Amino acid sequence: MKIDLRCIPCNINSLLRILDQNHAGEEERKQVVRDFLKGVVEMDWSDTPIDIGRKVGEALEPLFGDHDAFREIKKLSNKNLMEIYEDLKAELLTLDDPLIGALKLSVAGNIIDVAPGHKIDIHTTMSEALSKPFAIDHLKELAGRIRRADSLLIVGDNCGEAVLDKLLLDIAGVPNSYFSVRTKPALNDITMEEALEIGMNEVATILDSGADAPGAQEKTMKSDFFDVYSRADVVISKGQGNLEGLSSARREIFFLLMAKCEVIGGFLGVPKGSFVAYKKAELRG
Structure with missing residues (x-):
């Protein structure tokens, strides 16, 4: 199963919910979303939706480290x-x-x-x-x-x-x-x-x-x-x-x-x- 364009806003919304639930500041939120979007732009579109999910984790890692947000x-x-x-x-x-x-x-x-x-x-x-x-x-x-x-x-x-x-x-x-x-x-x-x-x-x-x-x-x-x-x-x-x-x-x-x-x-x-x-x-x- 390959990436569908609708997977991008879905993952952005998921990312924003994670940031909200962990009380991230406005500048932190902007940086994480910026890093996520940069990663998505560089993706191979023959990848799976899971690979977009991996970009969510990579964008959050500088902010949360090993912390399990859920x-x-x-x-x-x-x-x-x-x-x-x-x-x-x-x-x-x-x-x-x-x-x-x-x-x-x-x-x-x-x-x-x-x-x-x-x-x-x-x-x-x-x-x-x-x-x-x-x-x-x-x-x-x-x-x-x-x-x-x-x-x-x-x-x-x-x-x-x-x-x-x-x-x-x-x-x-x-x-x-x-x-x-x-x-x-x-x-x-x-x-x-x-x-x-x-x-x-x-x-x-x-x-x-x-x-x-x-x-x-x-x-x-x-x-x-x-x-x-x-x-x-x-x-x-x-x-x-x-x-x-x-x-x-x-x-x-x-x-x-x-x-x-x-x-x-x-x-x-x-x-x-x-x-x-x-x-x-x-x-x-």
């Missing part, structure tokens, strides 16, 4: 979902197909995203995901593949959402389960620190993917992660950012997400706000 938001998102984890698990186990239910909740969790700046109502979204049709629905095929799998990798996305990914891994019970995190803070995406806080290591081996921006890309993958990613029986990619980075990957991938913007909706051919469970076939030749 640390408290991430902790709260995880805490809120962990408080209802056992209740959700008990509810899933009453369904005719708990695995399909867990997959749907995992998709619903993708609503927890600070980048688009939309209103988040996770409880309503979870209810809708369980009851409404998906715009692209490869859930049954994915569930069947998971049941036969010896190894399963989830390429993680946001905090809060990751708790529902943990629930999916818990319900799936694949012998060799893996969950990947960002190598450094990027918006509200999950890192090793938050993954350990929610006990992801109880259901999966946590892997640092090497991603230094809000989306996984093969070009940034660490060698040990790439080995698992290449060999896993099933790979599930969560969220829009990972779709942007992995949509042209050669291997088969199941993408679970909500289409939260017109760019992603247009790429997938679905209305904005749609639930999506999309299988990208392996590229041959």
Whole structure:
């Protein structure tokens, strides 16, 4: 997936929200935006939207250094979902197909995203995901593949959402389960620190993917992660950012997400706000 011009104002708005939330001064704001725009002008337009997201991080780095601007938001998102984890698990186990239910909740969790700046109502979204049709629905095929799998990798996305990914891994019970995190803070995406806080290591081996921006890309993958990613029986990619980075990957991938913007909706051919469970076939030749 290549850069769309609409990604530029979206990232500028995301950048401004980060500066506002961290009480940056007017001159600091101007300098950060100036650095971001300079970086965008110098980009290769065949790059992915993730590469614009990386420019956001680079522009903020002189101001924030190693400070995680969304640390408290991430902790709260995880805490809120962990408080209802056992209740959700008990509810899933009453369904005719708990695995399909867990997959749907995992998709619903993708609503927890600070980048688009939309209103988040996770409880309503979870209810809708369980009851409404998906715009692209490869859930049954994915569930069947998971049941036969010896190894399963989830390429993680946001905090809060990751708790529902943990629930999916818990319900799936694949012998060799893996969950990947960002190598450094990027918006509200999950890192090793938050993954350990929610006990992801109880259901999966946590892997640092090497991603230094809000989306996984093969070009940034660490060698040990790439080995698992290449060999896993099933790979599930969560969220829009990972779709942007992995949509042209050669291997088969199941993408679970909500289409939260017109760019992603247009790429997938679905209305904005749609639930999506999309299988990208392996590229041959």
